[in-house]
Amino acid sequence: MRHLSACLGLLLCAACVGSEDRPSNVKDLRVLAVRLEPPEVFADTCSTDPAALLPALSRPLRFTALIPDPAGEGRDLDYVLTTCATTTSALCEGEQVELARGVTRGGELTVELSPGPGLARFQDGSFVAQRVLEEDAYRGLGGIWLPLQLEVSGGSERVYARKLMVYNCPLVPGMVVNVQPELGSLVLEGAPWFEGVPRELSGPGPFRVDPEDFSARQEDYVVPSFELKPVQLRESWELAWFSTLGGFSPNQTGGADLGGGEGRHQVEWSPPSGVSGPQDVLFWVVARDGRGGQTWVTRSARYTP
Template sequence: MKALLKCAGLLLTLGAVACVDPEDQPSKVHDFRVLGISTEKPELYASTCEQTPEALDQLADEITYRALLVDPAGEGRPIRYELWACADTADTTCSDETSRAKLAEGTTTAGELVLPIRPGAVRVGDDRLLLERVIEDDAYKGLGGIRMPLVLHVTAGDEEVYAQKLMVFWCPLVEGMKENVQPVLPGLRVDDVPWEDGALPELSGPGPFLMTSEDVSALEETYVVPGLRLNAVTLKEAWEISWHTTLGDFSPQVTGGADFGGQQGRHRTEWEPAEGATAQDVTFWAVVRDGRGGSSWLMRRAHWSP
């Protein structure tokens, strides 16, 4: 690892080991699943691209790992978890025992799983830093980013889920690069009324009900990445929000982002309750991603009646 890093990106992939109904929608939360994963910091960033003890220490900093576990029909049942780091980004279950390290394990229940981890410090069986193995296995030798898979394996009853997040390690390869800041939604609105945390607004009728995010445009970062000729390229974030609920569905299920022309979409969606449903409290989640690996979420509740 002569040069510590090149450039980087981050990807979140969620997968379940189960059969899925073709008519099932990601926005309909009726079974056990992982809705989101975040790390704080969103990336581990060295102050220099040289392989110095200081840089390696910075990449070995402790971070907070969070996973949003939802289990609406589980009635508080125990959820067993294992969190692994491994070298191969294509290994979505960290199945190669020779190039993986366990970061945490235990039992929890539905909600936020919060773990302190140090992925940049873990070593594999030959007592080498796993980060070095990640670099060796990268076909682009860091040009697309030094990305270490973090794989969460969770089981609840006979349901099993693997959720992978690629942890990014960077350094300032070109002038203007800086650490990513976690995207955080400033708030949500329902039918254009502020939707405060802990509130339980009354919704009635067949809908649709308009749900939006408070304006995030001032929070979307302008950032710099290396170009193919190692020149500085300036880009602008376009956050995406995925919407989820325990009843009915959203249209669209994902808002925001940008098209090929750079035009950003609005964070505006409509929720419709399920036909024939009875009055009940409904839980909603809005999971935001900045396209660079940063992610967070908000949860809200409402009481709906036909």
């Protein structure tokens, strides 16, 4: 059976984490996450005819990337957003179609794509979505996964992120469009931690961080089997934890284990040793629902050794 696994939220970042670094410590240019609104587009009917899919392929899409650049001091960053038909490798290979380019700065980059990237065409006039479907061994069972690739550069640094946009249709009863995951509040050392309100931290740590219980927001959903029968599944969100100082342990929580059990979301943030003087620290928590949905929250603190 093919289903919308966590690879739909595939995010690859080149030249951003060295072997000596902690994955949760963000100290240079990174692309931490990409969110698409909507996270999935449903066609009214299931067809391999591009004409029948035009309403779904033309639906506008909002592309938002989380791009910290803590050492950049507010510098300009060049970006290029492209699409291609390559779904089996880490980055786009062969012919690409440019969707947008421009200049941004560290933080969040939002690009409005109207019409949506599903209507992008190669030089021969063929739709990218149609080429993806033709090269798909499953012929669209589980959806059409349209690659979107972001390249961001500043000075000598260049990073890439790749996200798969999901176009789907109701192949079996019970299939409904995916809803974006939404994280609630965070708790730092037993007290609520609100966005835009820096917390004061001091001492060697570690400091415990917990998300509020979001189990009720994890969706039940249906995917088709190879026999085109409905298969019931349930989301098990994964959280990735990042900070501009120190690091989290573990840096990723949640998801389902081999036995189907769900991982817990208890983490500790530890400051580095040898810090001199107070430090302003940014934190990000990225949630992925395993079906292409992705979101994040941002927090801040003032740390004093």
